[in-house]
Amino acid sequence: MPNVILRVVLSTCVTAVAGVLPAAAEAAKVERAPAVREIEVVVDGSYRPDRITVAEGERVRLNFVRRDRSPCTREVVFAALGIRRELPTDQPVTIELPALTAGVYEFNCGMNMTRGVLEVVARKP
Template sequence: LTVDTSSGSFSPTQLTAKSGAPIEITFGQGTGCVADVVFPDLQINQSLENGPVTIKLPALAPGNYAFACGMDMQHGTLVVQ
């Protein structure tokens, strides 16, 4: 999965992945508001300033996992099915 941050926001804002398998999400280099990405439910807070950055997640249970910029102004959702 790939997320573009070049416009100062996350694109796309909704990602879909399958449950039962590890997940990799690559975020482009971020500046300003999207200099960091935070997955609060997964205890992840990752800088994107030296991106692109790939976040490797273990297999997750089905559900919606929110992510946001470090300022909590830009938001997205990882949907695990």
């Protein structure tokens, strides 16, 4: 009889641990995912900031808020990244950027009059 109880207890413990391990492993993956850096860019006659510096491979989310009512600033273009987005007045527009390699990526309004730069710097070894 004691062996039966021992087997039941061991079986219950193994089942409980097996059920927890996948959840713990999944939680660890979530914790290791790099955080997304959010940067607000106000559009009001110019981009503020007009120069953004991020690290190579960093996950970045740009939140454009257009205050300007000029038709010139109604869209933002990242030509090198193939991104073109409308910017309605007083409505935030989020642009998720892919992990980028080191370099300079220009962005501008649809008329190419208002300009900014996204500089991606190499990570130090």
